[in-house]
Amino acid sequence: xxEAINFKKLFExxxxxxxxxxxxITKGASGFLNSLITLGFPGAIYPVNNKLNEVLGLETYPxxxxxxxxxxxxxxxxxxxxxxxxxxxxxxxxxxxxxxxTSGFEELGTAEGTAxxxxxxxxxKGRTRIIGPNCMGIYHPNARIGFEPEQSVRPGDVGxxxxxxxxxxxxxxxxxxxKIFVSKLISIGNACDLCLTDFLNYFRQDPETQVIGTYxxxxxxxxxxxxxxxxxxxxxxxxxxxxxxxxxxxxxxxARSHTGSMVGxxxxxxxxxxxxxxxxxxxxxELVDVISIYVRSPLPKGLxxxxxxxxxxxxxxxxxxxxxxxxxxxxLEPEIQQKMLAFIPExxxxxxxxxxxxxxxxxxRIAGGVSLLAACDPQIHALIFILDIDFIFKxxxxxxxxxxxxxxxxxKSLLRIKEETGKPVVCVLQKTGDVLALEDARLKAKxxxxxxxxxCFPDIARAAKALVHLxxxxxxxxxxxxxxxxxxxSRIA
Amino acid sequence: xxEAINFKKLFExxxxxxxxxxxxITKGASGFLNSLITLGFPGAIYPVNNKLNEVLGLETYPxxxxxxxxxxxxxxxxxxxxxxxxxxxxxxxxxxxxxxxTSGFEELGTAEGTAxxxxxxxxxKGRTRIIGPNCMGIYHPNARIGFEPEQSVRPGDVGxxxxxxxxxxxxxxxxxxxKIFVSKLISIGNACDLCLTDFLNYFRQDPETQVIGTYxxxxxxxxxxxxxxxxxxxxxxxxxxxxxxxxxxxxxxxARSHTGSMVGxxxxxxxxxxxxxxxxxxxxxELVDVISIYVRSPLPKGLxxxxxxxxxxxxxxxxxxxxxxxxxxxxLEPEIQQKMLAFIPExxxxxxxxxxxxxxxxxxRIAGGVSLLAACDPQIHALIFILDIDFIFKxxxxxxxxxxxxxxxxxKSLLRIKEETGKPVVCVLQKTGDVLALEDARLKAKxxxxxxxxxCFPDIARAAKALVHLxxxxxxxxxxxxxxxxxxxSRIA
Numbered sequence: 001x002x003e004a005i006n007f008k009k010l011f012e013x014x015x016x017x018x019x020x021x022x023x024x025i026t027k028g029a030s031g032f033l034n035s036l037i038t039l040g041f042p043g044a045i046y047p048v049n050n051k052l053n054e055v056l057g058l059e060t061y062p063x064x065x066x067x068x069x070x071x072x073x074x075x076x077x078x079x080x081x082x083x084x085x086x087x088x089x090x091x092x093x094x095x096x097x098x099x100x101x102t103s104g105f106e107e108l109g110t111a112e113g114t115a116x117x118x119x120x121x122x123x124x125k126g127r128t129r130i131i132g133p134n135c136m137g138i139y140h141p142n143a144r145i146g147f148e149p150e151q152s153v154r155p156g157d158v159g160x161x162x163x164x165x166x167x168x169x170x171x172x173x174x175x176x177x178x179k180i181f182v183s184k185l186i187s188i189g190n191a192c193d194l195c196l197t198d199f200l201n202y203f204r205q206d207p208e209t210q211v212i213g214t215y216x217x218x219x220x221x222x223x224x225x226x227x228x229x230x231x232x233x234x235x236x237x238x239x240x241x242x243x244x245x246x247x248x249x250x251x252x253x254x255a256r257s258h259t260g261s262m263v264g265x266x267x268x269x270x271x272x273x274x275x276x277x278x279x280x281x282x283x284x285x286e287l288v289d290v291i292s293i294y295v296r297s298p299l300p301k302g303l304x305x306x307x308x309x310x311x312x313x314x315x316x317x318x319x320x321x322x323x324x325x326x327x328x329x330x331x332l333e334p335e336i337q338q339k340m341l342a343f344i345p346e347x348x349x350x351x352x353x354x355x356x357x358x359x360x361x362x363x364x365r366i367a368g369g370v371s372l373l374a375a376c377d378p379q380i381h382a383l384i385f386i387l388d389i390d391f392i393f394k395x396x397x398x399x400x401x402x403x404x405x406x407x408x409x410x411x412k413s414l415l416r417i418k419e420e421t422g423k424p425v426v427c428v429l430q431k432t433g434d435v436l437a438l439e440d441a442r443l444k445a446k447x448x449x450x451x452x453x454x455x456c457f458p459d460i461a462r463a464a465k466a467l468v469h470l471x472x473x474x475x476x477x478x479x480x481x482x483x484x485x486x487x488x489x490s491r492i493a
Numbered sequence: 494x495x496e497a498i499n500f501k502k503l504f505e506x507x508x509x510x511x512x513x514x515x516x517x518i519t520k521g522a523s524g525f526l527n528s529l530i531t532l533g534f535p536g537a538i539y540p541v542n543n544k545l546n547e548v549l550g551l552e553t554y555p556x557x558x559x560x561x562x563x564x565x566x567x568x569x570x571x572x573x574x575x576x577x578x579x580x581x582x583x584x585x586x587x588x589x590x591x592x593x594x595t596s597g598f599e600e601l602g603t604a605e606g607t608a609x610x611x612x613x614x615x616x617x618k619g620r621t622r623i624i625g626p627n628c629m630g631i632y633h634p635n636a637r638i639g640f641e642p643e644q645s646v647r648p649g650d651v652g653x654x655x656x657x658x659x660x661x662x663x664x665x666x667x668x669x670x671x672k673i674f675v676s677k678l679i680s681i682g683n684a685c686d687l688c689l690t691d692f693l694n695y696f697r698q699d700p701e702t703q704v705i706g707t708y709x710x711x712x713x714x715x716x717x718x719x720x721x722x723x724x725x726x727x728x729x730x731x732x733x734x735x736x737x738x739x740x741x742x743x744x745x746x747x748a749r750s751h752t753g754s755m756v757g758x759x760x761x762x763x764x765x766x767x768x769x770x771x772x773x774x775x776x777x778x779e780l781v782d783v784i785s786i787y788v789r790s791p792l793p794k795g796l797x798x799x800x801x802x803x804x805x806x807x808x809x810x811x812x813x814x815x816x817x818x819x820x821x822x823x824x825l826e827p828e829i830q831q832k833m834l835a836f837i838p839e840x841x842x843x844x845x846x847x848x849x850x851x852x853x854x855x856x857x858r859i860a861g862g863v864s865l866l867a868a869c870d871p872q873i874h875a876l877i878f879i880l881d882i883d884f885i886f887k888x889x890x891x892x893x894x895x896x897x898x899x900x901x902x903x904x905k906s907l908l909r910i911k912e913e914t915g916k917p918v919v920c921v922l923q924k925t926g927d928v929l930a931l932e933d934a935r936l937k938a939k940x941x942x943x944x945x946x947x948x949c950f951p952d953i954a955r956a957a958k959a960l961v962h963l964x965x966x967x968x969x970x971x972x973x974x975x976x977x978x979x980x981x982x983s984r985i986a
Contacts, residue, residue, distance in 0.1 A: 026891050080840075104840050107805075150887065164806025166884075170925040173883055177927035217809065245806075250822040251813035257843050258805035283810070284925060312600075312751035313657025313738075316710065317776070320744035329743040347573075347597050350750050390666055391659075394643065398519050432663040432777060434670035434939075439932045446927075 004202040005129070005194075010097040011140050011184055013072035015044035017064050017095070019086050020078035020102075021055045029077025029101065030055065031147070032137075038149035044069060065093045073097045075137060080104035083133065084119045091127035098124070100133035106190050107134055107259050121192045134259065135189025136165035139172060141182060142208070148172070156181020158291055159209035161199045163188055163217045163259050170284055171213070178292045179450045183208040190259050195219070197226045204234045211291055215243045217255040228276060235277035239294055239473050242278050243287045244269050277476035279469050289466040293455045297424040299474035300467060302381040304328045306374040307354035307460075309386035310361035315354040318386060318428075318460045325464035329353050330379045343369045361387065362395050364409025371413065375421045382424040382467055385414055386460065389431035389442045407445045414454050424470065426455045428463050497695040498622070498687075503590040504633050504677055506565035508537035510557050510588070512579050513571035513595075514548045522570025522594065523548065524640070525630075531642035537562060558586045566590045568630060573597035576626065577612045584620035591621050592630035599683050600627055600752050614685045627752065628682025629658035632665060634675060635701070641665070649674020651784055652702035654692045656681055656710045656752050663777055664706070671785045672943045676701040683752050688712070690719045697727045704787055706780055708736045710748040721769060728770035732787055732966050735771050736780045737762050770969035772962050779958060786948040786959040790917035792967035793960060795874040797821045799867035800847035800953075802879035803854035808847040811879060811921075811953045818957035822846050823872045836862045854880065855888050855899060861906025868914045875917040875960055878907055879953065882924035882935045900938045907947050917963065919948045921956050 016036060020029035036045055037056060046069070047055045050062040061067045064074055064086070074090045076083060080102050090098045105117035117133065124130045131137055139146045142155040147165075151172055158180050162168035168187040175182055183206065186199050196216060203209045212234065219227055234240050246252035247266040273280045281287045305327050309315050319329055330353065337351040343366045350356040355374055360366040367385075375383040387410065396403040410427075418425040427449050431438045446456045457463035509529060513522035522540075529538055530549060539562070540548045543555040554560045557567055557579070567583045569576060573595050583591045598610035610626065617623045624630055629640045635648040640658075644665055651673050655661035661680040668675055676699065679692050689709060696702045705727065712720055727733050739745035740759040766773045774780045798820050802808050812822055823846065830844040836859045843849040848867055853859040860878075868876040880903065889896040903920075911918040920942050924931045939949045950956035 108840075148887070149891075162806075164804070164809070166804035166881075167806040167810075170883065173926035215806065217806075243810075245809045245813050248813050248816035250816045251809055253845075254809040254812040254847055257845060258809050282813070311657070311659035313655075313660040313708065313710075316657070316738045316744055316747040316751050317660070317736075319747040320738050320741050320775070323741035323743045347601075352746075352750065354747055388659075390663065394641070398642075433666035434936070436929075436933055436936055439936075440929055443927070443929055443932075 004205050005198055007202055009072040010138065012143050013043055013097075013145075015046065015069060015071050015073075016041065016145075017046040017048055017067060017071045017074040017090075019048040019064060019074055019076045021047040021049050021052070021060065023052065023055065025056060029075060032075045032077065032101065033058075035146050035149045035151070039144045039146050039151060039153055041144045046071065064089045064095060067093070071095045073099070075099050075101060077101040080116060084116070084123050087120050087123040087128065087130065091124060095128050097129050097131065099131040099135065099137035100189075101135065101137065103134040105133050106192070107257065109257060117190060117192050124193055130193035131186065132189040133192065134165075136168055136187035138187075139168070139182060139185040147187075152176045152181065154181050155183065155208070157183050157208060157210040157295070159183050159203040159206065159212045160185040160214065161188060161196055161203075161212070162186070162215040163191070164215055165189065167215050167284065171215070171288070174284060174288050175291075178288050179447070180288070180291050180295055191220060195223055197223050197230055200227070200230055200234060200240075204230070204238070209238065211239050211241070211294055213241045213243075213287055213291055215245075215287075217246060217259050228272060231272075231276040231278055235473075235476065239290070240278050241281060241287055241290045242273070243281050243283070247282070277473065279473055281469070285462060286465060289457060289462050290469045293424070293426065293466040293470055294473075296450075296453045296455045297418075297426070297470065298422055299477075300381045300424050300471045301474070303468065303471055304330050304379055305382045305384055305467065306332065306377065306380045307384045307386065308357060308367065308371045308374055309354060310356065310358060310388055310391060312350070312356060314386070314388065315350070315356050319354055321460040322384070322464045325461060326468045327464050332374060332377050333379065336373050336377045339373050340370050359395070362392065362399070362401060362406060364406060364413050367410065368413025368417070372417050372420065375417050375423055375425065380423070381471075382426070383417060384426055384428060384460065384463055384467075385410075386428040386430060387445070389429055389438055389445070390433050393438055393441050403441065404444070407448055411449050411452055411454060414449070415452050418454065424467065426457065426463050426467065428457050428460050430459055497698050498691055500695055502565040503631065505636050506536055506590075506638075508539065508562060508564050508566075509534065509638075510539040510541055510554075510560060510564045510567040512541040512557060512567055512569045514540040514542050514545070514553065516545065516548060518549065522568060525568045525570065525594065526551075528639050528642045528644070532637045532639050532644060532646055534637045539564065557582045557588060560586070564588045566592070568592050568594060570594040573609060577609070577616050580613050580616040580621065580623065584617060588621050590624065591617070592624040592628065593626035593682075594628065594630065596627040598626045599685070600750065602750060610683065610685050617686060623686035624679065625682040626685065627658075629661055629680035631680075632661070632675060632678040640680075645669045645674065647674050648676065648701070650676050650701060650703040650788070652676050652696040652699065652705045653678040653707065654681060654689055654696075654705070655679070655708040656684070657708055658682065660708045660777065664708070664781070667777060667781050668784075671781050672940070673781070673784055673788055684713060688716055690716050690723055693720070693723055693727060693733075697723070697731070702731065704732050704734070704784055706734045706736075706784055708738075708780075710739060710752050721765060724765075724769040724771055728966075728969065732783070733771050734774060734780055734783045735766070736774050736776070740775070770966065772966055774962070778955060782950060782955050782959040783962045786917070786919065786963055787966075789943075789946045789948045790911075790919070790963065791915055792970075793874045793917050793964045794967070796961065796964055797823050797872050798875045798877055798960065799825065799870065799873045800877045800879065801850060801860065801864045801867055802847060803849065803851060803881055803884060805843070805849060807879070807881065808843070808849050812847050814953040815877070815957045818954060819961045820957050825867060825870050826872070829866050829870045832866050833863050852888070855885065855892070855894060857899060857902025857906050860903065861910070864906065865910050865913065868910050868916055868918065873916070874964075875919070876910060877919055877921060877953065877956055878903075879921040879923060880938070882922055882931050882938070883926050886931055886934050896934065897937070900941055904942050904945055904947060907942070908945050911947065917960065919950065919956050919960065921950050921953050923952055
């Protein structure tokens with residue numbers, strides 16, 4: 001495996017030039033400038049514009065080469081036709097890394113666009129490394145570098161590589177609300193020079209990064225073989241979760257016009273994932289769910305789960321949702337079911353699996369006691385505990401119960417089960433009414449569970465899917481016989 | 494087709510007896526009593542208990558037969574062993590309809606449970622009609638009858654029949670937040686006497702009911718043939734949307750222990766749906782989504798849609814989500830694409846389909862103008878407009894835009910497109926950050942769109958699925974060649 005490129009000056013630059021700033025801080029290069037200032041980037045920032053003297057209180061320079069200090073990283077937001085000249089100027093100045101925000105290159109699908117991209121590539125070759133064009137560059141909270149002024153500066157251990165700038169922004173927002181935080185993120189856009197494998201190889205060795213996510217429309221032409229062996233090496237120690245769009249014909253067409261990517265046959269990608277241990281997902285939610293469960297759970301030893309919930313119909317439909325994702329619900333051992341009768345009565349409840357604790361779900365002691373018994377069954381590899389937010393909310397109002405205390409009790413008992421059994425324990429916080437008061441209750445509960453290390457999902461199907469992915473990854477690591485989750489995509493393309 | 498049973502005394506009773514009340518209004522029969530009082534039921538209410546003199550300010554009676562007035566409907570919540578006696582008492586009194594809330598009958602899977610259910614059936618036979626046991630009875634907002642004190646009394650045009658009491662409650666909550674309202678709802682539980690087909694036949698002729706939903710674990714043994722012909726008759730004029738669980742082996746097992754239902758092979762059910770025009774769904778969300786789009790949209794003439802949205806990656810993944818549900822995205826006609834250039838520039842945007850209006854999504858005039866052009870393309874049968882709540886929220890804050898005005902502008906332009914083209918126009922309000930401020934913004938926008946008749950969905954897959962169902966129903970009605978949506982369930986069982 002090749003040594004990773006030394007990205008120190010990219011991720012920890014002493015100085016950044018922002019080329020093409022204007023007085024409108026909401027647009028283009030000025031948006032980057034505003035973000036760096038707002039996030040508190042501690043190094044030097046040099047705005048470049050040949051008409052203005054000052055932007056956002058900073059002295060501007062007419063060109064990068066006219067900056068009388070070293071520049072480690074340049075962000076370029078000038079119109080497409082002017083980009084080759086700026087890259088050349090950066091190269092002359094000795095800037096090691098440039099990022100091109102500007103679009104209007106190969107993604108246009110025109111001869112002109114392709115030629116222009118080729119020109120910037122040639123301008124940089126051997127002199128300065130290029131990220132993009134048509135991208136948002138890097139987000140590195142630890143260095144206070146980002147591309148939106150609202151981005152979090154809390155560092156984490158999740159690396160992310162995205163071919164879409166918009167989805168890179170979405171990932172940052174989403175990860176913050178799931179309380180999983182980013183080590184470093186790179187939006188690579190058209191990837192004319194630095195590409196997925198360069199950053200993947202870096203993440204493989206980066207001690208800050210424990211799990212890697214990626215949104216990838218397509219690899220570069222010469223990158224496939226390298227990617228295959230690199231992915232195999234990465235997944236030995238860190239999960240690689242990949243959202244690969246374009247699994248339908250129309251989606252593939254849309255990808256071509258977005259980043260000029262040839263997406264390849266989805267079937268080939270699935271086959272590659274089997275051989276490399278990559279976890280393939282099909283949405284932002286699924287991607288974040290897998291990362292959230294991985295960072296908070298031991299790897300499950302199999303697919304057999306127990307569900308503990310309230311309500312007959314809810315349990316029937318939860319069982320369908322679980323098993324259609326590939327999980328199994330063995331009937332709990334008779335002595336386990338017998339022991340549950342110390343907590344719940346025989347009539348009205350059900351103890352076989354799924355376990356219906358009925359209205360006792362409002363008692364953390366009872367629901368927790370039953371759940372621990374279910375999780376202790378040697379057949380069971382993971383526990384799924386379902387809380388119906390609508391019911392909890394109504395019952396707390398009707399019976400004047402302290403909702404915070406109730407949820408605190410549940411979170412503690414689930415943590416205890418996780419610790420005592422060493423098995424994954426997940427919580428489904430589902431709600432039916434689509435109203436703000438319930439969402440407020442759900443979010444408060446969710447944050448409480450996430451804070452103590454219990455992964456949370458808004459519905460059973462997503463919890464089940466995340467567990468299936470986690471088990472597939474465990475299987476690959478244990479035996480190198482990875483069984484990817486069968487999803488809709490495999491039936492298409 | 495048989496005449497429907499006359500349910501006038503059930504749905505518009507002059508008086509209701511509630512049997513088995515206690516002083517704890519949160520439990521059992523007293524919960525029903527509390528709900529009737531809270532919802533403002535205008536008729537007489539007679540609590541029955543042979544120990545108390547008064548409950549919730551109402552005089553109690555020792556038995557139903559001791560009530561010195563006619564009783565149209567009795568709700569029974571006494572322990573299981575006492576139920577046959579109460580049914581007998583009601584029959585002697587001449588009560589035409591009783592509902593048994595109590596559980597502990599056939600759903601136990603024991604000989605005793607089955608025998609007890611048989612006994613209540615015999616007690617009622619030819620004398621009083623029974624709903625249940627193991628059910629919540631009826632919800633009829635127009636008559637102010639319900640089983641939860643928080644239920645809405647706003648009448649609507651959606652009929653619902655549920656074998657699960659919990660999911661019946663969920664349906665009421667959900668329908669209110671989707672602004673589709675219930676005409677009448679019946680929770681039938683074990684359905685030992687009155688069963689699905691009785692109420693379906695009633696809904697077929699009920700002028701209050703325009704669309705029918707059902708959660709059904711299994712039919713009664715002698716009910717299948719009747720159901721088949723009835724469903725065929727119903728779907729000629731009213732859509733029948735059926736959530737049929739137990740499509741996995743474990744789910745079927747769970748259903749047996751819930752309502753004692755034999756769920757039947759899911760494949761047979763799917764085949765039945767093809768021949769009867771039933772819309773089969775697999776979750777509460779899907780069920781409500783289909784009803785919401787039906788009541789707000791013309792039937793689409795086909796599966797070809799145009800997507801209008803912001804962001805390249807978002808469009809690629811939206812296209813995947815749409816087409817994997819069965820929709821098609823034809824490339825828009827060149828002259829349509831050309832006309833769009835009056836609104837958006839050529840560089841950076843994409844007009845082929847999906848249409849990427851980029852940051853212009855914050856301009857209702859521009860995004861609306863482009864959307865109208867897309868919807869007018871004769872190839873297109875429906876328009877899907879995607880609003881990224883995170884982006885709208887951020888841009889409004891950054892640029893000091895009036896979010897309410899922006900959303901008002903979008904809702905008006907979508908309504909105009911729907912009216913001018915006569916095609917379904919749906920809005921996807923998607924958000925990435927799982928935080929309360931965004932949910933607040935989403936719900937405000939959603940309510941605004943729903944109020945003027947634009948169906949809203951939180952993600953593209955759900956919007957696509959609803960459109961596919963609606964088109965399948967249109968096909969069945971037009972040609973009686975119904976093509977049900979292919980979902981995960983059909984690959985199982």
